[in-house]
Amino acid sequence: MTRVLVAGAGPVGLTAALVEHLRRAGGDVRFGERVRDVLTHAGGVQVTAGDGTRHRGGWLIGADGAGSAVRRCAGVEFAGLTYPERFLVASTGTDVASLLPGIADVNYVFDPDEWLVLLRTPDHWRVLFPTPEGTPDGDELARLPERLGGVAETGWDIAHASLYRVHQRAAVRFRAGRVLLAGDAAHVNTRSAGWA
Numbered sequence: 063m064t065r066v067l068v069a070g071a072g073p074v075g076l077t078a079a080l081v082e083h084l085r086r087a088g089g090d091v092r093f094g095e096r097v098r099d100v101l102t103h104a105g106g107v108q109v110t111a112g113d114g115t116r117h118r119g120g121w122l123i124g125a126d127g128a129g130s131a132v133r134r135c136a137g138v139e140f141a142g143l144t145y146p147e148r149f150l151v152a153s154t155g156t157d158v159a160s161l162l163p164g165i166a167d168v169n170y171v172f173d174p175d176e177w178l179v180l181l182r183t184p185d186h187w188r189v190l191f192p193t194p195e196g197t198p199d200g201d202e203l204a205r206l207p208e209r210l211g212g213v214a215e216t217g218w219d220i221a222h223a224s225l226y227r228v229h230q231r232a233a234v235r236f237r238a239g240r241v242l243l244a245g246d247a248a249h250v251n252t253r254s255a256g257w258a
């Protein structure tokens with residue numbers, strides 16, 4: 063039987079559709095179960111969840127994101143670098159298309175002083191600004207309305223904003239015995255090379 067442990071709460075969107083499919087195919091999907099420890103031996107793998115429950119199986123696929131506990135437990139190095147600059151990403155309920163008539167759904171704006179990305183998502187517009195090194199996160203978030211003012215002068219409705227760092231790292235191997243690594247647990251890279 064395929065068993066999937068997910069640290070987060072219940073499924074939404076695409077995840078909900080995939081969960082239904084997996085359950086119909088006989089899989090067992092459990093939310094709110096954080097992998098704490100992994101033991102491997104010649105015949106299989108044992109996973110200990112946060113509450114101490116043990117799950118045994120023949121193989122384990124660690125698809126638990128960039129900070130993968132599975133990768134750490136398997137002792138696989140995540141080699142690479144973290145870029146020093148941060149990126150400020152904001153979702154806005156403001157209708158950018160009405161402020162900038164004719165704008166495309168995906169826009170990379172290059173300017174001698176600053177570049178930015180403007181993307182239409184199903185519910186919002188997403189705005190992304192590069193952010194200088196060494197400034198406090200709080201100051202950068204506070205500066206967001208001023209920076210949005212450079213896109214268009216209006217009262218911006220900011221639904222969400224955060225700062226994140228970009229990493230370029232890959233596991234030095236994607237398999238350690240009966241443990242396999244997939245997705246961000248195996249490799250993360252800057253989206254500049256292939257943004258969706």
Ligand SMILES: Cc1cc2nc3c(=O)[nH]c(=O)nc-3n(C[C@H](O)[C@H](O)[C@H](O)COP(=O)(O)OP(=O)(O)OC[C@H]3O[C@@H](n4cnc5c(N)ncnc54)[C@H](O)[C@@H]3O)c2cc1C
Nearest residue numbers: 067068069070095096097125126127128131245246247258
């Ligand atoms: C701000 C931002 C914007 C992005 N934009 C794009 C984009 O436009 N296009 C694009 O292609 N990619 C984008 N990415 C990258 C994309 O989000 C990731 O590559 C993708 O989500 C990786 O999927 P994943 O399933 O490997 O890992 P995640 O999506 O990180 O999923 C990992 C899952 O594992 C669970 N988990 C974590 N730890 C444990 C544990 N110990 N035990 C059990 N479960 C655990 C988590 O709850 C989560 O459900 C963006 C990333 C960021 C941060």
